[in-house]
Amino acid sequence: MEKVTERRHDIDALRVLAFALLILYHQGMAYVAEWGWHVKSVHQSEALQLAMLAVNQWRMPLLFLISGAATYFLFRKLGSGRFLMRRLRQLLIPLVFGMLVIVPPQAYYEALSNGVIEPGYLNFLWDYFSFRPWPADSFAGSHIGITWNHLWYLPYLLCYTLAVIPVAWLLQTVWGSLESWVSGIQAWQLLLLPLLPLTLYGLYLFPLFGGINHSVVGDWYTHAQFFTFFLIGYLLVSVEAPWGLLKRLRIYLLVAAPLSFGLYLLFNRVLEDGSFAGQTRINLIIIYANRWLWLLAVLAWGYHYLNRPFTWLPYATEAVYPWYILHQTITVTAIFELGSLPLGPVIEPLLVFTITVVGCLIIHELLVRRQPLLRVLFGLKPMKPSSARNTSPQAQSASPHLDSGSPPST
Template sequence: MNRRHDIDALRVIAFAFLILYHVGMLYVGEWGWHIKSAYTSDALQLPMLFMNRWRMDLIFLISGMAAAFVLKSGETGRFLAMRSWRLLLPLTFGIVAVVPVQPYVQGVTNGVVEPGFWNFLAEYYTAKRWPENAFDGWEHGYTWNHLWYLAYLWVYTLVLAALLPALRSGGGRRLADGFGNLRGVALLVLPGLPLLLYSLTLQPHFPERGDFIHDWYRNAVYFTVFVYGFVIARHDGFWREALRLRKIALAFALTVFAVYAIARHDLPDEIPYWHEVVIVTLRNLYVWAALLAILGWAHALLNRPFAWLPRANEAVYPWYMLHQSLIVLIAYWLVPLKLGGFWECVLVIAGTVGGCWVLHEYVIRRVALLRPLFGLKPLGAAREPSALRMAAYGIVPFATLVIIVVSRG
């Protein structure tokens, strides 16, 4: 099967939007984050909400499609070893070396952590229990912050591998074909119904905490769209219908979002249950319609071998790991200067993009030791480690970190 350039390009675009979204978190009014600008605006809430509803669903959907293309028959063990190496090793390194600037900045901004980054690190590496609300994840000692996606994706990959016999059985193939053969209104609406069910049954009891163990609502949603991606990746009928429906799906998504925004605007603290159900239903219809529209338009416009795509696709992983720490650090330096909202935002974006580009282009991709720590393949024709070594390289460092945190928590 020819390489799907549209999926590669969509992966690059999805993570680029993630960077812009996290810059937006500096400026959106009334939404908490690790650090906030003095120039916040409530007007940003609507465009941020527009992206917020589907941004991570799209990334997990793409991850499921990537798994379908990489996972070959009879190579499940090697696939899991490779995924452990390329997810857990960067996650462990990121927690230890990339993320710590974020809890430091948040702790100092909250007035709980004393200024002095090296002194902070000396305490952070002991996995001590921090004062309450010092930073996100204070109760665990360490935090993975934006790198939570890697941990969730690794677990979903393990579960997917365990389900492969069922997915490849006669019944599993019929279910997959049933999904891929949905047409018209059925494709526009039905895949969103499980997401609606999770919102009505799980979300009230499992608010988003980002610790995986108690994150049953988000796990249900993200694992479902991950499996959706795995099922539709190679289904030609689905892609033909997504292409055909792209204009209708986009119009439907925009219409539903407009009604959703009106339905949730300026609400009192207490609203009738039926009103909650309407809002939740609209939200989930919007999420799936938006995903379907994105897939259809990407297939129409991006399925070609762009010259920039191979290098950009390689850069996604390091940029993803670096971007939020750079945003937080640059904002920490700039916010006290009171430069004005426009110039501050321009400098944050320029500094983040420039920092990611320089570090990836001139350091990470050129240093053999750093490449696997940022999820990149070995340099040149270097031999890939055996499956057992790949699994050990990923699992052992992460397991060691978990043991340290648990034993000192």
């Protein structure tokens, strides 16, 4: 079996859809009852919890798995040195720019909603950039004085980018044996083997370090989990065989994934703790099985339907990174500013969604993709002279280079 060398359209399309889901999920956090977030609407829904639970077990593992898959192609294309320099530019510059310019309004509105500060954004910025700790629970990250909020994905991805370079060289030394095994992988192996490390993390690392803390440092359970998904993505796209198997299993996965979520709800919402011996460990296995089966289902159906060169894909592939950087600040601002208006539980979220989408579209299309400096600050590839003369969406979509301004997972 030969290594895969061509770019996969389904991976690009799934990346776009995964970030679209992220934007919807973040808006949902403002409206779901009993879940904390930066700014909450007065219109909150308990029914929304079920939809949020259905995706929050696998949405971030999907992003890191896709990131690993895209890293495989980029690493093979550029080699370790150029790969590292591009990733540092794509990740560090947008992270610093985002923390200094894009994210502060989120902290401002969160501090306002918590009653910690008085209105006045410039006064807030003066205190914010003094880099001193704030009163407890002023805003997310206030204990260190500055925050990256939703941009936490970037430093985590940077860690895995650095870690994958020696791993990639190690894999090359054992590639023949590894390729032979992956090429002959059986259904039971694909379904069950990834559950072993994930369950071990839950048994031994989660009790020590807890869930994700968004601060990178000391977050060993999260690193173990997300880097495992990152490596799985890297390995899965290296050969063709697992994808043919996934395509054959797609109907079964479409049944198994919802059933696993039903078991998840049974153990976490219905059964009382200590109902029977071994309940905690069985629940742990169900949690990771639910996560993995949904990931496999998404990958299988994505490979079946999305592995084709859609005309919208190159443009969307470029747009998704600026949209990711911008969206949460627009959403938080819209929710806070509209909160004083009597819009109701239907009009308000629809208006917030519209403002978020239109805001991201206008800022990306009219500013970011057309200004050389903004392209760099938002992690896009520098504009070529030909691109500067023709920056229409149609011209961008016609480009054969799907990585010509790709999001952080490429």
